[in-house]
Amino acid sequence: MKLLAYEVDKRPFLGVFNENETWAYPISAAGMEYRSMKDLIREAGPSEMEMLDYISKKAPGDVTGAAPVEEIRIVSPIPEPDQDIICLGINYLAHAEESARFKKEAFSKPDQAVYFSKRVNRATDPGDGIPSHKELTSQLDYEAELAVILKKDAKDVALEDVEDYIFGYTIMNDVSAREVQTAHRQWYFGKSLDGFTPLGPWIVTADSVEFPPKLRIQSRVNGELRQDSNTEQFIHGIAEVVSELSRGMTLKAGTIIATGTPAGVGMGFDPPRFLKPGDVVECVIEGIGTLKNLFVTAMQALENGDKDIVAKVSKDKNKIRKLQKQNNKAHMARIKKNTCSSDLTMQYSNML
Helix, strand or coil, rough: CEEEEEHHHHHHEEEEEEECCCCEEHHHHHCCCCCCCCHHHHHCHHHHHHHHHHHHHCHHHHHCCEHHHHHHHEEEECCCCCCCEHHHHHHHHHHHHHHHHHHCCCCCCCCEEEEEEEECCCCCCCCCCEEEECCCCEEEEEEEEEEEEEEEECCCCCCHHHHEEEEEEEEEEEEEEEHHHHHHHHHHHHHCCCCEEEEEEEEHHHEEEEECCEEEEEECCCCCCEEEHHHHHHHCCCCHHHHHHHHHEEECCCCEECCCCCCCCCHHCCCCCCCCCCEEEEECCCCEEEEEEEEHHHHHHHHHHHHHHHHHHCCCCHHHHHHHHCHHHHHHHHHHHHCCCCHHHHHHHHCC
């Protein structure tokens, strides 16, 4: 079963796909009134999940509020995680090797899992632009990852019980600024810039995937295959990770754990192949779907009226200042048409 967050005429909904993923059915059709996916994850009981599965098998004409996928805008299922995302570093052997080469370090297989966290003020929606932050980095990189979502608080969980704590899975692109990572000798800052967490496009419930997951995972840049592996290649598996972390901390319901990325990221090439504005990255996981995003500059965001990106990114100041001084009425009308409000213009003025 695939659960999604979406908009119809800018009105937000939670829903479930029908069996061939051509229609979205609102959870209200199953008698549910949860306002966010986080609430649904924490509070929905087995009978409610069974009802969602039941309506997903119905014909569109039998479901009140059913919407064809052509008429909806899919957004991140968890746009504002309650806590930082827990991430695993170098959890595929081949990626561990390419990372060591890039940093000119001796390679050794990690005996212990490498954990770090990723700050997410707001996840980037599927299809939305990712800010390039060119004032901070020229080494933008992509990382396709399987993200695990917990459905209940986890404390002192035995290895054999971990499966019962998993709500479902989604895709994360762990966007990274490599030289920021290297300069600070840790990964938090270089992976936590605004817009650096595309997450989605939806959640596949745990009962739809065998455990542990053995799913093909890939990424493409402008259509070119870059990463191609399988989650069965984890060095440290999901059960090990959840069990180990829960020994020393309580993992709250809704916790997101990103399980690491395989080989084929930009820094792994010789010479490295980093991203630039205009590049399109697709992260693909078998049985889940495709998370696709475009890398953009703040200037592009302003011209497109993309409020999320505009609010997040301050860059290319000279161009923005020049744009604000233009007296071309047609251009300003286009900005207005794309819902770039006066408040947003003032926000940009304050950046300059």
